[in-house]
Amino acid sequence: MSAGTRTSEPTHNGVIEVSDLETARVRRYAREAGDIYFERRGGRTFLVTDA
Template sequence: MSAQPYRATSQTKGARVLEISDLSISQIRGYADDAGEVHFERRGDRTFLVTDR
């Protein structure tokens, strides 16, 4: 598990769909915390974090 801190960028802040297949658990947690209520979707061999806001 990565110990690197999560940092929102202009590309990820406010994103409704974010491809997370290659991200570390700490990054995914950070994005999910920033987005609020989220769910995950799997399409093919890729995983996405999705929010409805």
């Protein structure tokens, strides 16, 4: 990841940016979050949960 890349940490609203993460890490986040969906915005990918 480059120095300008944002970290991918959960936020208070249940959104995690997963664009630059390895697939295994995204799967782990998805399993922990439960009911999720993915969104693409501005060329970035986000894992989103209503929890």
